Amino acid sequence: SQQGEEDPQALSIQEGENATMNCSYKTSINNLQWYRQNSGRGLVHLILIRSNEREKHSGRLRVTLDTSKKSSSLLITASRAADTASYFCATDLRGQNFVFGPGTRLSVLP
Amino acid sequence: DTGVSQDPRHKITKRGQNVTFRCDPISEHNRLYWYRQTLGQGPEFLTYFQNEAQLEKSRLLSDRFSAERPKGSFSTLEIQRTEQGDSAMYLCASRTTRTGGDGYTFGSGTRLTVV
Numbered sequence: 086s087q088q089g090e091e092d093p094q095a096l097s098i099q100e101g102e103n104a105t106m107n108c109s110y111k112t113s114i115n116n117l118q119w120y121r122q123n124s125g126r127g128l129v130h131l132i133l134i135r136s137n138e139r140e141k142h143s144g145r146l147r148v149t150l151d152t153s154k155k156s157s158s159l160l161i162t163a164s165r166a167a168d169t170a171s172y173f174c175a176t177d178l179r180g181q182n183f184v185f186g187p188g189t190r191l192s193v194l195p
Numbered sequence: 196d197t198g199v200s201q202d203p204r205h206k207i208t209k210r211g212q213n214v215t216f217r218c219d220p221i222s223e224h225n226r227l228y229w230y231r232q233t234l235g236q237g238p239e240f241l242t243y244f245q246n247e248a249q250l251e252k253s254r255l256l257s258d259r260f261s262a263e264r265p266k267g268s269f270s271t272l273e274i275q276r277t278e279q280g281d282s283a284m285y286l287c288a289s290r291t292t293r294t295g296g297d298g299y300t301f302g303s304g305t306r307l308t309v310v
Contacts, residue, residue: 089237127201182251188236
């Protein structure tokens with residue numbers, strides 16, 4: 086099983102609604118990151134949250150981290166059609182490489 | 196352009212042929228990573244370099260795969276005797292650890308199709 090797993094696998098919402106995606110992981114981490122990937126493209130780094138942080142904001146994005154539950158959530162507020170993409174969490178193991186989950190496919194319908 | 200560049204963007208090759216991909220990272224980034232991504236899945240780690248040293252290789256990286264970063268700048272990933280199972284998107288990413296580190300900057304990837 087994967088170190089990081091996103092939930093749900095797929096999510097469809099209407100424009101203007103909020104989208105929440107969750108990520109669970111298994112081992113201790115230094116930090117956790119969220120990435121976005123548009124179809125057929127490379128990944129774009131959205132936000133990094135360190136293990137000693139609980140919440141972080143960037144524009145319409147809000148990320149929380151609960152190290153006791155080994156979970157994180159990504160909230161996108163006031164979603165737009167352009168937010169349609171796959172979203173991945175990645176966990177930093179021992180400061181070496183990052184391990185990605187299978188992703189959440191978000192569809193924002195106009 | 197200060198991003199991560201990958202070349203080529205697409206590669207179609209016949210089974211059994213060798214292919215080589217190139218990645219040019221952000222110049223001040225000391226770490227360079229290779230990932231492989233198949234449809235509907237997250238990226239899977241293959242290998243990474245710190246400067247010119249290859250520090251870790253995944254078990255996914257069979258003997259047919261080799262990666263180099265000869266001068267600590269660009270990197271190449273070669274696949275010998277390609278198989279249909281090698282068809283995937285090959286992603287390169289770079290980051291720096293000198294300032295406490297941050298996220299990866301990914302290139303747009305090289306999509307390999309083995310026919």
